[in-house]
Amino acid sequence: MTTAPSAALALAEQLIALRSVTPHDGGCQALLAARLAAIGFQCHSIDSGPEDFRVSNLWALRRGSAEREDGPVLVFAGHTDVVPTGPLERWRSDPFVPTHRSGLLYGRGAADMKTSIACMVVAAEQFVAAHPAHAGAIGFLITSDEEGPALDGTTQVVRWLTERGQRLDACIIGEPTSVKQLGDMVKNGRRGSLTGRMVVQGVQGHIAYPHLALNPIHQLAPAIAELAATQWDQGNAHFPPTSWQVSNLHAGTGAGNVIPGEAVVDFNFRFGTASSPESLQERLVAVLERHGLDHTLCWTLGGRPFLTEPGSLIAALAGAIHDVTGRTTELSTTGGTSDGRFIAEVCAQVVECGPVNASIHQIDEHVAVADIEPLAAIYRKTLEKMLA
Structure with missing residues (x-):
């Protein structure tokens, strides 16, 4: 079998060369499925979404020895x-066009996250x-719907797996x-995201006759x-601590002499396990009511926080990182x-x-070529610690 540097790097370059701007997959998953099927994975394509926004999803599973099927199901996940x-x-x-300059591999998706996927596949092949x-089992x-609305991607695959009774014990996302x-x-965790849109009603009128109008921006500002x-x-x-931020504020007709009739505010909570979405909603509504605002609210829960406490997966992954790099990894829930x-x-x-995430979503996104072989080794050693 080809060694990790050339195999993982070559696959990363192949994936970067495929134009897969969300929600399009660009043929990436067919390439991955062919590699995985060749080493005994059962592959399933689970497409979802409307025709003009079709999302591609891949689920692949390889079971080990029949005598050892009660071992954990370790899943690699990514987009x-x-x-x-x-x-x-x-x-x-x-x-x-994957390009090398000064020891770096450049291309959209190099860091986020085609290199990780390539390293995961090569790690599985070697293991x-x-x-x-x-x-x-390895899954x-x-x-192809992580960078987009995330309505027809992983959430649909999770539903599909649940319907079929597929157990997942541990998951590494790249x-x-x-x-x-x-x-x-x-x-080892992420904050939850709760988005809201608030519409505050006022009374439109001529700016020279404010006593005949009610300015919703003025009403809204103290709140x-x-x-x-x-x-x-x-x-x-x-x-x-939970943060609350306004992302957009809209009001006005575009004319300079008209008091607007309504103001629209988009906002977001990023929250951990110290608060629930319900408690945050209740407290925000109480503030609006205390200020006497004539308002309506629409909420979207993007996701609840999750946290993985130290256990078999963190021990195996942290051990693999130390074995390969000599570093003691830090656990974090930021971002x-x-x-x-x-x-x-x-x-x-x-x-x-x-x-390293320093260049993600930026112009000239890149990954260090010298990190590719060690990343594949980290994934492979994690498999060895959990499944060998």
Whole structure:
């Protein structure tokens, strides 16, 4: 079998070359399925969504020895979709032509997260070659709807697996979690996301006759100030305090002499386990009512927080990182949401581990070539510690 550096690097380059701007997969999953099927994985395509926004999903599973089927089911998860490139003229090279410069591999998705997926597949190939009768099972859950609305991706696969009674015991998501050096940070949880849209009613009128109108912006301003100053909770040992932020504020007709009739505010809570979505909603409504606002609210729960306490998966992954890099990894729950919020609903142990994240979603996204072989080795050694 080809050694890790050339195999993982070559597969990463193949994936980067496939244009897979969300929700499109660009043929990535067919390539992955062919590699996995060749080493005994049963592969299923689970497409979802409307025709004009079709999402590709892949579930692949390989069982080990029949005598050792009671071992854990360890899943590698990730996404083949990437964010848009931004202005092409600002890239030093074509974002869909994998390019090497000064020891770095450039291309959209290099860090987030096609290199991780390539390393996971190569790790599985090497592990199966060395341990064909391994314990338990290895799974791959890959979607093309992580960077988009995330309505037809991982959440649909989780539902499909649940309907079929498929057990998941541990999951590693290949999100780019490293900060300065490979393996220096692993995410063992993420905050929840609760988004709201508030519409405050006023009375439209001529700006010269304010006594005949009611300006919703003026009515709203003190409430926003109180909400922004509110300490929603103090966080806990695993999560920072909850934050509340306004993302958009819309009002007015476009004319300079008209008091608007309504104001629309988009806002978001990022919260840990110290607060629930319900408690945050109740407290926000109480502020609006205290200020006497004529309002309506629409809520979207993007995901609840999840947390994986130290156990077999964290021990195996942290041990693998130390074996490969000599580093002691830091557990963290910082950053945005990920598909871990869906997987954690059916899997007790979910962590994220991947390359350095400094260039994700940026122009000239890249990953250090020297990190690719060690990342594949980290994934392979985790398999060995849990399933060999």
